[in-house]
Structures are given as C-alpha cells and as structure tokens.
Amino acid sequence: MDSVLDIAKKIQTMEIRGAGTIARAAAGALKDYSQQLDEKSVKKFNTKISNAANILVATRPTAVSLPNAIRMVMGYTGDTVDEARTDLIRRADQFIESSKEATERIGAIGSRRIRDGDTIMTHCNSQAAISVIAQAHKAGKNINVIATESRPRRQGLLTIAQLNELGINTSLIVDSAVRYYMKDVDIVVVGADAVTANGSVINKIGTSQLAMAAHESRTNVIVAAETYKFSPRTLMGEMVEIEERDVSEVMDSEKLSGMLHVSVRNPAFDVTPSDYIDVICTEVGAISPEMSYIIIRDILGWDLQDMLDNEI
C-alpha cells in the first residue's frame, strides 16, 4: 500500500505531472500493488485493489485520464487471486503500452502539419506536444520553438531541457510575452488535460489566452491529445471542474498572511473554446474539435444512452 500512497502523493504534489504519465503511473501502481498482495481470498483482494483505486482517483479531480486508466485496469476478472492478478497486470500493461504508443502516433500525425522553417510556440510541458515537435525535428525539418515559462510551477523549464536534449533551438519567454511573439509564430502546439463533448479543451492555465492570441494573428493551433483525454461525463452537461492549487505556488504564504486585504487565486487550468482550435491530433487521426462526440462514442466506446439513463 505504501507504493500506492507514494504514487498518489507524487500525483498530488505534481512530482508526477502530465495526464499520460499520471494515468500510466496509476495503472502501474495498481499493478505493483497487486503483486505485493498475498491475499488468499479473491474478495479481499478485490476490496484492497478497489480501495487503492479510489485513493488514486481522488488525487486529481480534473485529470480525466486518471479515472479512465483506472477504470480500464479495474475491468479485470478472475475466480482466483492468481487469475485476477494476472488479468489486472495484463490490462495495466496494455493500457501503459497503448498510451505510450498514442503519444508516438500523435507525434507522427501532428508533425506532418509542421513545415520546414516553422516557428512553433508551446505552453507548459506536454509530452504529446513535444512528441509532435520532436518528430518534425527528426524528419529533418528546420524548426524553432518558443516555450513559455508557465508560472506558477514553471514547467516550461522542463520543456526547454527536453528540447535542448533533442537539439532543437528553443527560446524561453515569460507568459506575458505570448502576444508579443505571436505575430511571428507559424503554429501553436499544446497538449490537453481534457477535451469536452462539445470540443472545448481544458489545459494548463494560460492555454486559452495563448490560443486567443494565435487566433488574433491567424496562427493555427494544434492540440495534441490522446483519446483517453476525452471526457464522457461532459456529454451529460457536466463541466470540467477547474482545480485551485496551493497559494504558495504563487507567492510566499507567510508574506501573504501578513496582508489582510490580499488573497491569491491559483486555478490550475483554463478552458479553450473550439473556435480557437484548428485541429486536435489524436492517435486515431487529426480531427476537428467538434468531432469529440464521435471519439467518445465510437473510439472510446461509451454507451451514452446507458450513461444518461443512469445519471439523470
């Protein structure tokens, strides 16, 4: 159980970041936990696994991929503990594999939209977005990247380190400089934390104003998003809840507590409307954001009527 709690904590503190990494970590945590359990009774095994799953789901309420990953793993069956464990491990491995492959395929698809000589802007630290950029670079295209710092957690520093490793020329800018440089940007590539049923994209705070600035300059926006980011629950009208993170990410808490009239607001994500998005690159193709309903129904395979009958 310690390893599950450890992963849960790392997800919560954002030591483990990125929707795919979170999802794979959660799947992996369940797998590891199942291997540590020496229960004899399937029922007890299931209960313990289920408890672990609930703990993991609760760490990041806005991470759509987390419950998706766990739901996929939790579909395991088995009459004996061994059978159950074996199936659970198989499902976890399969999810981890296909989700890793997804990032690779998105890179292949998205990179075709990058032209030789392009200047690309990206925000925060999305592995799917970096996959698009990296594969364009690997294909021999001469590209330049502008990466935002992405306050408050400054994940842009991770992005420039990764791009530097790949040998891609990159400039780091503060988040306020997005519009200043946008006129010279050829294409914007960002990731997604969730995609709603009507094609809005939930992503790191700042994405929506970056997309707005791109729209103002007629710069196309590519969202790189694995299909497990598409949120079935939004079809039922539900809005993706925007998590507010700790104020200490923004400023020194002690200093803050000395100011009676001041508070800090620290939303982790924002919502980019589909109007500002040219294309969503998923592992099943480059689609318009409005196609989200079809992804949820035909690719993720949800039975929407069932969902609606149960929920409303």
Added chain:
Amino acid sequence: MDSVLDIAKKIQTMEIRGAGTIARAAAGALKDYSQQLDEKSVKKFNTKISNAANILVATRPTAVSLPNAIRMVMGYTGDTVDEARTDLIRRADQFIESSKEATERIGAIGSRRIRDGDTIMTHCNSQAAISVIAQAHKAGKNINVIATESRPRRQGLLTIAQLNELGINTSLIVDSAVRYYMKDVDIVVVGADAVTANGSVINKIGTSQLAMAAHESRTNVIVAAETYKFSPRTLMGEMVEIEERDVSEVMDSEKLSGMLHVSVRNPAFDVTPSDYIDVICTEVGAISPEMSYIIIRDILGWDLQDMLDNEI
C-alpha cells in the same frame, strides 16, 4: 556626480521604477547635482550639467518620460552660475510638482469611470493606475481588484502591498490567468510607458494580451497616462524601441549557459493597439487614444513642422 551615477544605476537596475518616478528622479538628480557643483564659469557648469543629463537619458532608451523631464529641466537659462542654478532648480521643482499632481488628477478623472461594485483588473505596478483605483475606493465605492504577478520582476507584489495598505480587497493571480478571470472583470486599469502619435500604448510586457482578453469580453480598458508619456518622435514614424532586459530576470543564467540550444528572450514592454483601449485618462482629460496627436501638439506644445524639418 556620484549622486547622478547612483540615480542612473538605480534607474537601469529598475530599483527606481515607473515612468513618473524615473522622470522625477532624473529631474531631482540634475537639481542635486547643480547644488553640488562649485564651478565659477557658467560654461563649465553647463557642460557638466549637460554631461550628467546625457548619462541619465541613456539609462532607459524606451522611457519617454525621461528625456521629456530632462529636456524641461535643461531649458534653464542664466548668465551666472547662480542664476543658472536657480533657474534649473525652479524648473526641476516645477516638473516634479506638476508630475505628481498629474497622477492625482488622473486618479480623480479615471475614478469617475469606476462604478460601485466593480471588479478591476490591473497589471504591473503603475502609480497612475493605482491612483485611479485608490480614489474610487476613497470615494466610498465598493471595489475588488485583481492584480497580476507581472513576471519576470513580479511588480505585482508591490501593487498588492500598496492596495493592501489602502484597505482595498485584492487578489493576486499569475499572468497566465488573465483570460480565466476576465469574464468577471468590469474594467481594466493600466498605466503606460509611452503613447504613440497614432494612439498605441507601450506598457509593461503582458499589457497587450490583457487588453486583448478585455476586448474579447467587452470589458473596457482605461489607460492612465500623464501627458509626458506621449511620444512626439513617433509622429515622425519612429517606433518605440522595445528594450530587452537581462535573461537572469527570467531564469538562472548558469543553468541557461549549460543548454546549448536554449536562449531566453526578455522584452520589457509590448504595444497595445488603440482598438483595444476605451479611453486614456490624462491630467488634461479622458480622451480617445486617437487624440494623441492633439496632446502632443496642443498640450505638450511641440512645433511639429520644426521637428520634421530638422529630422527628415
């Protein structure tokens, strides 16, 4: 001369910040310097003062107020050193006085556009903008302020401290959260570093994307700008040069030097087009940005024909 160099350095390192403060500091530095000089010859006195003036002007090329302030002080005349010094001091005092008053008057004018119950967004740390907010608060209007952090130098922390002192409820947000909160903002109040002849506003990096987000949400934008911010040289086609500041403001220089393919871009200002500005509140009234030409000609009193004849 040490005091002049000291002020020059403080302007350059942004220890002295804000166009008005800079302008007054420069005027004051010349005044102080004139009092320290014990030259007997007017000619030598003038040369030394002139050298000091040139040093001061060179510290911040984009600060329109700086040359304006110095030009006003340098208009002194006198046949003896005493006469010259006396006139110089009088002019410096007068500029300092009127520029301080300007901020107050702008506050009085701008605050009338704030309504009871308004949520105001501001950016960076502009004394003119704070004057507008403070006078609205003093007039008994119930207001809330959202202040941006304003990376890289985080002048937003100064703003929240000032507003806290005044007892005004304020929320601090990162620069990326501007669009997230904009839908609920009633009015935006920002300062200006310069206003061009065709009504664009040069201000702290991030201002233009804040104004764009305001425009998208039908939120009016007030620019609070003393008339000494209006740039006569832009009438001659000249663009306001955007200063790039030290990369260490954005990230650790040592870490940066270890990354071959990464650079940091750190522009200090950006340009907000007049389309995104509802009104510029100056000490001579609340005008449309397009009226900039008239301010330069009729209020600042420049002889444009002369300027053009000399420059082209």
Added chain:
Amino acid sequence: MDSVLDIAKKIQTMEIRGAGTIARAAAGALKDYSQQLDEKSVKKFNTKISNAANILVATRPTAVSLPNAIRMVMGYTGDTVDEARTDLIRRADQFIESSKEATERIGAIGSRRIRDGDTIMTHCNSQAAISVIAQAHKAGKNINVIATESRPRRQGLLTIAQLNELGINTSLIVDSAVRYYMKDVDIVVVGADAVTANGSVINKIGTSQLAMAAHESRTNVIVAAETYKFSPRTLMGEMVEIEERDVSEVMDSEKLSGMLHVSVRNPAFDVTPSDYIDVICTEVGAISPEMSYIIIRDILGWDLQDMLDNEI
C-alpha cells in the same frame, strides 16, 4: 373532427404554443379523434385519420416537431379498426411520454452548466429552457434570471409568471435592452423551434441578436432542444421557412390601413448561426451544434440515402 379542428385552430392562433406542446397536442388530437371514430372499415378509418393529420400539419409550416410527432403516430398499423386504433393510441401515448421526459432530461443536463451565483438571460417562453433554469434552482443554486418581453406576443410575461411561481428572482426587460444587460450575464439559455442539418438554430424572432450580443460579451449560449426539433429536410438543402404572422400583432390594423406608405413586417422566427452557440442540450446529451447530422441520422434514425433518392 371538431376536437381536431379546435386543436388546429389553437395551434394556429398560438393559444397552444411551444414546439413540444404543439407536438403533444397534435399527437393527442389524433388519439382523441381515433377514439371518437366509429368507422367499421379500416380503410375509411385510415382516410379520416389521414385527413385529420393533414389538417394538423398545415397549421404551422415552420414547426418541425409537428410533422415529426404526426409521422410517429401515423406509423400505426392494424388489420381491423380496433387494432389500428389501439396501435395509434399506443404510439401517441409513447410520443407524448417521451417528449415530456425529454424536457425533464434536458433540464437535468443543461442545469449542470449553471453555476451557483449565475445570472441567466432567456428569451420568449421555452419549456426546455425553463426546465434548465428550474432544475438549477431546485439543485439549490442561487440564480437570477433576466427575461425579455418578446414582442410582439409578449411571451416573456408567461415566462416571468412561471419563474415567479418557482420562486426564482427574475427581471423583465424590453427586447431592446438585451445588449445593455448582457455584459453582466453569465449564461444564456434559450429554446429552439428547429435545428438544421448544419447546426443553425431557428427560434423566436430576436434569438439571433441575443446570441450575437452574448458572443460579443464572451457569454456562453445554451440551446435547450429536444431531438424532435432537428430537421431532416434541411439536409437536402431546404431552408426552414420563416413564417410571417399577422400585422395586428405589431400594431393596430386600422391605424395602419390609414397610412399609405407604411407596412408591417412580422417574422415569427430568426436563424442563429452555430458560431454563436456553445452547446445544444438535448435529451441524449450536451453536443456541439455541428453534431446535428449525427442526431438526425443516428438518434432520429432517418435513412438519408432514401430521403435523397426520393426527393432529388
């Protein structure tokens, strides 16, 4: 037959209003009529029912739900009059039931998009829109509604009466005041008379300028529409005809007839483009307007190839 004519008249004079109410009234009228007929011959029974159906369809050419409802009822079969009558009644009851449920489900789905503290604007008198508002209120959310008068028939007076009954704080405004209040509106909720194959919404005159004003202020627009409002014929290029109603609804006919050069134009509906609509809440989920084709094909189950082969 009198009851059919009576219902037909009430539909025509708008005593019976609202697409759902009309549809259910028409289905009910056929059911009642079938119960009154004491024909012995199925053929005569069918002819009489068919005549009644035609009379009902002809009352409101723009009401998409009317032919949809009647087509569903008219699918009855039976070898004897009794069998036919029984099947007709069953189908009518089923349509009435599911259409009523639809409004309830739309309310459940749409109300999730209303947040605590929201100010909602609505237009005319749509039961689906009111269902959204009412369920948000019932869920304990503190909401305020702004309702337009909706000239010429002033159905806004019905809306405020219904909302008052529910204990929801409501302000009535004239239609010209929509933009004046829009900046402070959080979300717009309107109904629909028809949805076209490419996602446009036909609704009460004034809806499109309300949606335009919402768009200008970055206010999201929810359209609450039962799937029977989606028009299959528009897939064949057909435009939804906009009915012009009697001039006396707008001004005194006698006075008008005294003015040689003056006429009155009284269109009942207008067309809101999909660009101005955030989401359409149907009983099968919250979708983007562009998904209309899928609703017509997969939910309403039309065989489009057949339609095209027959029509073109």
Added chain:
Amino acid sequence: MDSVLDIAKKIQTMEIRGAGTIARAAAGALKDYSQQLDEKSVKKFNTKISNAANILVATRPTAVSLPNAIRMVMGYTGDTVDEARTDLIRRADQFIESSKEATERIGAIGSRRIRDGDTIMTHCNSQAAISVIAQAHKAGKNINVIATESRPRRQGLLTIAQLNELGINTSLIVDSAVRYYMKDVDIVVVGADAVTANGSVINKIGTSQLAMAAHESRTNVIVAAETYKFSPRTLMGEMVEIEERDVSEVMDSEKLSGMLHVSVRNPAFDVTPSDYIDVICTEVGAISPEMSYIIIRDILGWDLQDMLDNEI
C-alpha cells in the same frame, strides 16, 4: 411659473420628446416665463429665472442638450429687468433658431451619404435622423425605410407617421427583428441623446444592439447629432448616467406587484461604442466619432483647463 412647470412635466412624461425639442422647449419656457414676470428688481428677476432654470434642468438628468440650452440662455446680462429680459429673449430665440437650423443642415450633410435605392434602418424617433432621410427623399432618391417599434414607449409609431406624411415607403418591425432584416439594410441612421468625449454615443435603448448588428453585416452607421449633444463633462471622466424610467411603461404595475420574485428594469438609453459608428453628422460636418474632443473644445468653445481646475 405654471408654464415652466407645465413644460417641465411634459419633458418628464416624455410628452415633449427628442433632445432638440426638449432643449428648445426649455429655452422657450424661460423666455415665456421672463415675459410673464413683472418683477421690478433685477435681483428678484434673476432669482426667479434661476429657480425656473433649475426646475427645468432637473427633469431629465441624461439629456445633455437641456443644460446646454439653459446655460446658453442663462448667459443673459442686464442692469435692469427690461435689459435682462430683452437679452434673455434674444439668446433664447437665437438658440432655438440655430438648433432648428442644425437639424436642417445635418439633413443636408447626412443625406449625401444615402444612395439611390438604399434601404435605411432607423430606431426610435429622432428628428435629426428623419431630416437625413427626408432630404434624401426630397433629392429624388428612391429609398425604403425600416423603422423599429422602439419599446417601451413605441416612438417608432411617431416615426412611421412622419415618414408616411412625407410619402416615404416604410416598414415597421419589432425591436427583436433588427438582425433579421439587417443583412438587407444599406445604411443605418440614428439620432443621439449625447456624445461623450471619447466618441461613444448615448441614445435610446436598443441603439447599441442595432449598431452591433449593422457592424456584423458591414452596414455603415450614421449618427445624426447636433453639436449641443456633445457632453463636455465626460472629458472629466464622468459617465453619462443612464436614466431608469417607470416600470409601468413595460408592464402593468398591478400585475407586477402580484409577483413577489419579479421586477422590471427599464433603462431609457444605452451606450454605442465608437467602433460601431462610421460617421457622426453634425451641423459642422461629417466627422469620425473620435473627433468629439475637438467639437467640445473648438466648436462648443469650452475652456477645458478651467473645467478641470474647477472640478478636480
């Protein structure tokens, strides 16, 4: 005094409507009152006139023309009652004359922008706008007018009556149908109640959404406004206060009082931003809205520095 009170009441109840008519009525009322007074003492004469002026000014706080007219008349001087009365009458006559002429001249200027075959949309009942339309018709241009009803007071009925009298083909529509017809409108002509220092136009509620719909359809908007409508006080940051009129104009007060949760909001005017206005036709020329400052300073002749020194 009865005649003054009578005029004041008629202004308040909107029996006297239209900024020009109000201004002339107020000037005329002071003139008439001065003729009725048989005071011997100039001081008493002045006091009584001054009281009457104050009563008149108070009737409509948003009518810029009213204080302008009264200020012009109140500039009378005289050492004796006869002298004072004579000068007052002269000034009143002059204002009335020039204001009437203004409407005529605006018609001449604005009508040149109407082309043969144009369809014109107008809102409410502006004499300046009608002057533009009438002179285009008189010049032999074949025009059609679409006039809005202009709820709540339905001044559109006055407009269609006037246009009918002139033999101009006119269609009356409800306010909600503005966007429905706008695509086929060639030019919009509206009046103004006030023009602010930064070029916004305050006019009858509904004007701003009409202008927005015109902008969406690339239809030019002419504002017909006498220079006495330009508001000097807005230069000092003051916003034009939007009067809320009696709820009974919108719905039956008794019915309303029976509904606990319902209120009526009845703003008389709204604000159209300069972005939506192509040209303002004044009696001194067809100018861009941003030129408002120049009109106030150079045509109305206000000493702005004085205003600012006194007010702030």
Added chain:
Amino acid sequence: MDSVLDIAKKIQTMEIRGAGTIARAAAGALKDYSQQLDEKSVKKFNTKISNAANILVATRPTAVSLPNAIRMVMGYTGDTVDEARTDLIRRADQFIESSKEATERIGAIGSRRIRDGDTIMTHCNSQAAISVIAQAHKAGKNINVIATESRPRRQGLLTIAQLNELGINTSLIVDSAVRYYMKDVDIVVVGADAVTANGSVINKIGTSQLAMAAHESRTNVIVAAETYKFSPRTLMGEMVEIEERDVSEVMDSEKLSGMLHVSVRNPAFDVTPSDYIDVICTEVGAISPEMSYIIIRDILGWDLQDMLDNEI
C-alpha cells in the same frame, strides 16, 4: 498509350480542368487504354494498366479526385484479360456515371438555398457550383450572378460563357473587386478541389479571400463538393500540398528573366478555414464542414485504423 499520355498532358496543361472532369477523364483514359491493349497475359495487362495509372496520378498532385477515381477503377479483378478488361470498364463507367450524377444532385440540394431575387457570387469555373446556380435558375428563381475573372488562367471567362448560354444574368469583375461588391451579394457559391478531415476547403487561389469578405459581410458561403473531393490522407495530419504553377501564366517569362531581383509566385490553390463556410453541399446532403470526418469514414468507407496502422 498515346491516348493516356494525351489525357495526362491535357490535365497537366489544364486544358482539362475541374476536379470532376479530371477524375472522369482519367477513369475514361484507363478504360480506353484497356480497350486498345491486345495483351494475352493478364499479368502484362495489369502491369501496363498500372503504369498508365501511375502516369495519370502524377499529373496533378493536389487533385484529390484523381487518385480517388483511379483507385476505384484499379479495384478491377479478372483471371483473364477479357474478364479484367470487362470489370475495369464496368468500374470506370460506374464512376463516371455516379460522378456526373453527383454534380446534378449537388445542384438540386444547393439550389434550394438560393432564394428568388438573390445575387450570387462565384469564383473560377466549378461545374458543381454552376449546377447549383443553373438549377436555381431552372426552378424559375430570378437570380443575378457576379463571376470573378480568376487570374491567372481567367477561368471566369468560361463561367460567364456557360451562364450566358443558360440565359442567366451575369457580371464579370476582376478578382480585386470581390470586397467592393460583396456587401450586395446574398450568397456565395464555390466549388472545391479538396476538403480536409477537419473541414477546410482547398480551392482555386482567391477562394479564401472571397470567403473572408463574405464572412465580413455576413454573406453565407456554400461549397459545392462531390464526396470524392474529401481527402482521407489529411486525417493522418497530412496537409494538402499547394501546387505552384508556371510563372508564364502570370507574366511574360522573357520580360521576367530580364529582372534580376524579381520572381513570380503562382500558387494554384488556397485553404479556406471551416469558420468561413456555412454549408458544404455534397451529393449525400448539405452538411457542416466539421462533418468531413464522417463523410470520409461512413460515405467513402475508408478504414481509418488500417490507414493509420499502415502509415504511421
């Protein structure tokens, strides 16, 4: 083989123009060629046909319909040369027939969106667009057409000749006059060379600025496009390559070669974003551009998973 080379040349030199005509010509060329071949061995027959197919595909890389047509014909099977030839001919005939019918059906669907009295603007020389216009005319609607010259090849001259033949009133304008006349245009009808998976339309250079001007004037844009224009490869991120044609189409090559610093750029197509398109009329209905994915998957019947597995 001469006939194949002849057709290939005519496609390349644009003697054969228009995506449908090209596709049918290519299908016809393969059919004719198969009839000329007197090979005895199926293998040799297949090789020769395959070579011919490759030559044809290579003539116009951006013409989506060309590979689609050839792929359909190349699906022939047969154990003997006779069998193979017979099947090839059958498939070629069927494609030619259905593609001709498509144009007719698109005309029937699109023409329903033309209203009596409409002014229609069209660009270049699209048979599908002309079919829409012609059927509206044949249905007795009184219409006027504005046709652009469509430099550099001036295909507008073909369009006006065709429309003249049909007795439809048409005005010819230069491409620069599009915005000048757009305000008075009721609807724009253009063809397409390709439609991408996210709903962009690739068509003759100039289409995108025509659509932009239409959008600015709230004029709806109909794209008339056979389903064989929808590009499956764009789903994999691939961009439609924009062919650059010979500079001599734009200016005299000799004159050009005398100018050292001058080059000519001659792109044949441009990309119109889905935001500027109201509806795409295909032979399977009038759909929103975002529905492109569904057309490719459900109408053209591509197995996208297969495509992705093979390509990435």
Added chain:
Amino acid sequence: MDSVLDIAKKIQTMEIRGAGTIARAAAGALKDYSQQLDEKSVKKFNTKISNAANILVATRPTAVSLPNAIRMVMGYTGDTVDEARTDLIRRADQFIESSKEATERIGAIGSRRIRDGDTIMTHCNSQAAISVIAQAHKAGKNINVIATESRPRRQGLLTIAQLNELGINTSLIVDSAVRYYMKDVDIVVVGADAVTANGSVINKIGTSQLAMAAHESRTNVIVAAETYKFSPRTLMGEMVEIEERDVSEVMDSEKLSGMLHVSVRNPAFDVTPSDYIDVICTEVGAISPEMSYIIIRDILGWDLQDMLDNEI
C-alpha cells in the same frame, strides 16, 4: 491648348497615372498653357486659363489631388497678363516642388516603421508607397517585397520594374493570392487616391480586401498619402464617387458583345475603412486616420464654416 488637351487625354487614358503625377501634370499644363497664350487682355487670359482648368478637372472625377492642384494654381492674381502669368507660374512651380518633396518626406517617415528583415506587401503602383520601401532599402534594411499584379491595368508590372531598378527583392503575385501570402507579411504599404474626413481611404480597387486580409493576420497597414489627397468635400457628407472604367480593360469588348446576358463591371477604386489602417504617413507626420479632420482644417487650411455655409 493642344498641350492641355494632350495632358487631359493622357490623364483620362491613364497614360499619366498616380495622384501626385496627375496633380503635377495638371499644374504643369496650366503653366505651359499660360506661356503659350499671347493674349493682351487679362480678362481674356483669365477666361482661357479658366477653361483649360475646367477641362483638366473634368478628366478624373475621383482624383482629389487634381482639383486641389488646380485650385492652388488658380489662386494667381495680376493686373496685367504678364503679372498674372508670372504669379501663375510661381504657384504652379511651388506646388510641383512641394508635392515632389512630400513623397520624399513620406518615404523618410514611413521607412522608419519598416524593420530589418521585413516582408512588405504593396498593391498597384503608388510612388509614395514605393518611396517608403525605397528609403527603407537605402537605409540598409534587408527587405523583401510582394507586389500584386493589380488587374485590370496590371500596374504591378510597373512596380516590380521600379523595385528591380532599385535592387529590391520582389515577388509578383496575382491579386487572388493576397490572403495566401499575408500570414508571412510583416507590414503592408499602400498609397491613396483620397482620404475622407472620417479617415476612410479611397485607393485602387483591391486595396480594401488587402487591408482586410492584413487585419485578419494582425499585419499593420501603412497608407502613404500626401496631404493634398485629403478630401475637404467629404466633410460635407459627400461620398467619394467611384469611377467605373472601360470594360475593355477587363475583357475583349467584341467577345463581350456576343454574350447577351453578360456585362462587365470595372470600378477603379474601393474604400478601406479606418479600422483596417494602422497609420497614415503624410509629409506632416505619421497620424491615425481619424486625424483627417485636423489635416483638412489645420494643414490644408480650409475654412470649414465657409464651405458649409456655401454648400448647404
């Protein structure tokens, strides 16, 4: 008189093109004519000159500079023929000189807004625009130009020849390709035939759609316009009449005459709204378009009150 008629013909046939060239040619023609006249009577001299002036003014009704130039020359006075001739020649020379200098000064002012590395788009063949480009090049800035063909008269060919002569890298494109290349354009520089009192720019057909495309891509538009292009008559509401030129410029007249249902429309200019213009560079400075009224009043020195009193 022959020389006057010759110049008049050359203006009419556009052999003499460009507003400045036309204005100078007309001034020169009057000068030459005055030198040829050997009248003894001043009255006869004046009459003949006046007739010549009227002929010249009538050649191009939309060329604002033409009447301006002639009015300036016609201000000559003199009691004898010799005196009159001398004064006329002096005034013509002065106008010619100052108008030539204007182009140079505009180049100096406008070129400051061009940055090193910029790609500039221009339309038609404006000497003022070319002056801006040429001086940026002369200042050592590395620039590239995209020049449109400018159908129907293809003045773009003159532009590329001039730029080639100056050694400036230039690409020629057809007018339809404007939007295709705009995303990569840094700044647009065009001339003007007239500027209206509310800041609209009348220029060669196609300018307004080029400016619209620039606006869509956040590309700034510089209009290079001598102050003699500003039209005082537009202040009186007058619209600048758009000349329609001969159809044979667009297509072969004979071919056209064979097509009963086809006509050609050939407007020479269009109107660009001030919203699409960043700055107008005149010889008296870089101003916002809205400043046009001030140029007409304060630089051209028109007495507007007089104009209005005489005209209305």
